[in-house]
Amino acid sequence: MKVDKSQSGRPYTGRSSAERPSSGRSFAERPSSGGRRPAGKSQFERQSERAPRSSGKNMENSQDREEYVWVLDYLPYGKTVDGKSAYQKKPLVQAIGDKKFTLMELVPKNGVVPEIQSRVYIGPGDRNEIDHVKQRIGYSDLTTGANLELPFILEAVVKHKEERFVKFFNDAHSITTRLHMLDLLPGIGKKLMWSIIDERKKGDFKSYQDIRERIPSLRDPAKVISHRIEEELKDDFIKYRLFTTPPRRPRPE
Template sequence: MTSERPPRREETAWVLDYLPYGHVSDSMGRYQKRPIIQGVGERDFVLMEMAPKEGAVPDIGVKVALIGRDRPVVDRVNRRIGYEELSSGAKVELPYALQKIVLEKEAYYLRFFNEAGPLTTRMHALELLPGIGKKLMWAVLNERKKGPFKSFQDLSDRVKGIYNPEKLLAKRIEDEIADDRIKYRIFTAEPRRR
């Protein structure tokens, strides 16, 4: 949870879409196109295009390995892509994949609620999450003075108005992925340069 960090090599990714005939916009004939997988990295949320192994047809919404010898699905990562290059299906799947990532690493993302501080004299990092204004921010800060939050459920029980913290975090991560010009980048790597 830092800002201005360069992307590191992702070790795992979540499959957002499988395009058996490649991009629709490619000018090649249908049978000359190569299949591609669109996915999001698990650590820095890098969007990428991957080549599947011969005969592999990945399921949407599953985690796949990107490095090492045990890669039954992905042959290689072709390139880093931007949000605008995602297929419609990938854009629909992205929020669900992000929620799975956040829930799978709940302790890590819970630290944001336990440790987030002010960004400026008038804005707190908690206010970057959609739906959290001054009132909820103060409720979180007052509750965490009593002791750190132990889980998302504990956070929801102690702070009335925060019902699904994983959805708030996933939405913020999606906003950071989708907008290259976003001012405060808390969870994602810097966007790719064009």
């Protein structure tokens, strides 16, 4: 039997090219697929059948959504600047969320008048007072009444969420080598900042009252936090945000 060599130079045993049967057609005569893959399902289609598709939901973002808001103002005839006739206008509520302090406008249910400074539910499922969220707004969009109520409501929210903000005093850390998160709180200088840091090393703060007793110069920690939140809401371009989300800005054309 004749031993041929392959193109790599290694011998193989088998029939020679003269002994192998021919199809009777040259390479040029063989049918071509025209440069396309044979008909059938693509690799993407086969993978799609094997793996379930993602829902596309971002769980982290969904957890950050506001579920409760505090009513800042109630407008029985909506805004006066929208150009609509009085009979066409619908009631409107301006409110602020108590998780990320998102300012927004809401449409109440028919016949419902939410009380100012009340806390209402806007999350998924049944809602008693609010029909739907109309839009996010900025600080400059607030009515005069909402502006007047904002400082009082912010302080009420911070007191209502005491555990969250006491934790901030326990966990606050350096932002840069020269700037600490506590530095960003109104009225807290370097001396007071180090007093807080040194005191929490002895044990975590348990409450606002605990902070006041252990740091006598910090008389009202809730008010300090609420003032910082108000600063962040007023300034769309503030560099560091401790408690709020940046406002939505229009996309450049």
